[in-house]
Amino acid sequence: MTQKTASGSTRRSEGSRRAILEAALSLVGEVGYERLTIEGIAARAKVGKQTIYRWWPSKAAVLLDAFTAKADAGEFESSLPDTGDLAADLKRGLQATVDEFNDPHFQAPYRALAVAAASDAVAAEQFISRLLEPGNKVYVDRLRSAQEAGDIAAGADLRVAVDLLLGPFTHRWLMRTGELSYEFVDTLVHMVVNGLRHGA
Amino acid sequence: MTQKTASGSTRRSEGSRRAILEAALSLVGEVGYERLTIEGIAARAKVGKQTIYRWWPSKAAVLLDAFTAKADAGEFESSLPDTGDLAADLKRGLQATVDEFNDPHFQAPYRALAVAAASDAVAAEQFISRLLEPGNKVYVDRLRSAQEAGDIAAGADLRVAVDLLLGPFTHRWLMRTGELSYEFVDTLVHMVVNGLRHGA
Numbered sequence: 001m002t003q004k005t006a007s008g009s010t011r012r013s014e015g016s017r018r019a020i021l022e023a024a025l026s027l028v029g030e031v032g033y034e035r036l037t038i039e040g041i042a043a044r045a046k047v048g049k050q051t052i053y054r055w056w057p058s059k060a061a062v063l064l065d066a067f068t069a070k071a072d073a074g075e076f077e078s079s080l081p082d083t084g085d086l087a088a089d090l091k092r093g094l095q096a097t098v099d100e101f102n103d104p105h106f107q108a109p110y111r112a113l114a115v116a117a118a119s120d121a122v123a124a125e126q127f128i129s130r131l132l133e134p135g136n137k138v139y140v141d142r143l144r145s146a147q148e149a150g151d152i153a154a155g156a157d158l159r160v161a162v163d164l165l166l167g168p169f170t171h172r173w174l175m176r177t178g179e180l181s182y183e184f185v186d187t188l189v190h191m192v193v194n195g196l197r198h199g200a
Numbered sequence: 201m202t203q204k205t206a207s208g209s210t211r212r213s214e215g216s217r218r219a220i221l222e223a224a225l226s227l228v229g230e231v232g233y234e235r236l237t238i239e240g241i242a243a244r245a246k247v248g249k250q251t252i253y254r255w256w257p258s259k260a261a262v263l264l265d266a267f268t269a270k271a272d273a274g275e276f277e278s279s280l281p282d283t284g285d286l287a288a289d290l291k292r293g294l295q296a297t298v299d300e301f302n303d304p305h306f307q308a309p310y311r312a313l314a315v316a317a318a319s320d321a322v323a324a325e326q327f328i329s330r331l332l333e334p335g336n337k338v339y340v341d342r343l344r345s346a347q348e349a350g351d352i353a354a355g356a357d358l359r360v361a362v363d364l365l366l367g368p369f370t371h372r373w374l375m376r377t378g379e380l381s382y383e384f385v386d387t388l389v390h391m392v393v394n395g396l397r398h399g400a
Contacts, residue, residue: 111318118374119315128377160387167368174318177328178363187360195395
């Protein structure tokens with residue numbers, strides 16, 4: 001009996017939690033991070049705002065969980081294809097990210113998280129371990145398989161190689177210094193793969 | 201007579217302006233951006249805070265002018281050496297930037313400006329045109345001279361090449377995903393120069 005009540009309550013909690021995360025993501029895409037409020041998220045999710053405050057200390061914390069849930073549900077690129085053509089596989093992964101970063105519903109909340117991480121070292125830890133590192137790992141894995149296949153130099157530092165692929169890309173997006181396009185991806189991947197092929 | 205008074209006043213204004221910019225930079229290095237206030241800058245510069253508000257709308261605007269003044273005074277790397285050894289010259293430029301980014305007095309206010317630019321497109325325009333673009337140009341110029349000397353591929357897109365050098369570097373610093381060291385610079389420059397040498 002107690003058991004049954006507990007699991008009913010757990011189910012309701014899980015339903016509220018999911019509704020809150022979805023509300024946060026849809027709302028931030030509409031109003032932007034500055035005008036996003038806990039009250040607004042509560043109204044959209046049809047829960048009391050105390051329910052949100054019980055689980056999260058801030059709107060940034062809600063968004064971080066919302067992104068992590070999407071990532072865990074496999075909605076982001078969680079692996080790269082391995083067709084044997086390293087450049088083609090890297091391009092495919094980065095093209096998917098171009099599409100995400102050009103989508104206001106994705107880029108507004110993700111920018112808010114990145115800005116919070118850039119300004120605050122504590123926020124950065126969570127952002128790095130829950131979002132950046134898993135994203136980097138996908139690329140490290142694909143580069144390692146290319147290294148094992150002899151497609152890139154044996155001694156190449158794969159962590160720096162991933163910085164070389166993702167750093168220019170995210171920096172251009174974050175600082176708005178240039179367009180994120182498939183053409184940019186082509187040029188970037190071409191230069192990086194060339195660099196990795198020739199000498200460690 | 202009027203002439204004389206005007207230039208005395210201009211001189212005093214210029215003296216106050218310089219004192220305010222220097223006070224802002226020294227103070228932000230001590231207390232951090234969050235706790236930097238116009239009142240604090242005014243006290244350190246020995247001017248009234250109305251003097252600051254007459255010239256600048258915000259502490260971010262003061263800092264941007266302070267950095268621009270330092271850059272104009274040639275305190276940052278304003279050109280790279282051209283010894284004929286491209287990799288060595290690029291390393292020298294990036295090593296100087298490693299030193300700056302590891303100096304709390306430089307990195308705290310610069311981070312504050314970068315965060316403001318990342319979160320706000322209007323702030324970004326000023327940050328890009330007054331600080332990022334002049335910094336990028338130094339590298340574009342050195343790469344162009346290498347291209348003319350035949351050291352790198354004739355068709356290489358030099359803007360993307362600069363993104364490849366500076367993007368991983370600034371992203372690693374901004375997101376605190378890794379150490380900025382001379383060793384990182386060596387690996388980065390090695391990969392990028394390799395990539396530029398082989399094929400456009």
